[in-house]
Amino acid sequence: MPDWLSLLLAAVPILLAASFATRQVRYSTRSRSIPQVPSGWLPASGVVVDEQSYGRRAKAKDGTMQRIRRPVITYRTVDGREVTFTSRIRAAGTPRVGTLVDVYHDPQNPTLACIAPHSLANVAPALRGADRTVIVAIWAVAAFVIVIIGVVVLQARA
Secondary structure (H helix, E strand, C coil): CHHHHHHHHHHHHHHHHHHHHHHHHHHHHHHHCCCCCCCCCCHHHCCCHEEEEEEEEEECCCCEEEEEEEEEEEEEECCCCEEEECCCCEECCCCCCCEEEEEEEEECCCCCCCHHHHHCCCCCCCCHHHHHHHHHHHHHHHHCCCCHHHHHHHHHHH
């Protein structure tokens, strides 16, 4: 078998694993980031009516260990329509069922809504820049492993 093919067969799974790990880090960061309210969105008051709970636990901002949850919120628009949406934030410390929260929504499409940042006081924010550091580390380890495999393959031929 040619050396380049041996190296390719070893490198492809490593590169795929690094790609999937990068995707997971980015997804995790996005799901924990506290939303910025777009300009033009209207405020409303809502209540958490349900939650999607995940098996993992994490530390909330107050230091307690809590299940990772994603709240489902119902609110009324200015014209009286009742709208229910699922928050895109998935973290420990999100408001529990029955909690009153402030929300912002798009007046053109009320199903586009987010919890007001001040209603997420117990959600620990994602670490700024940590995702980039982890991604760089993932790719550095992948490159290092591929180089080591390349050296071993080339020395085996010598």
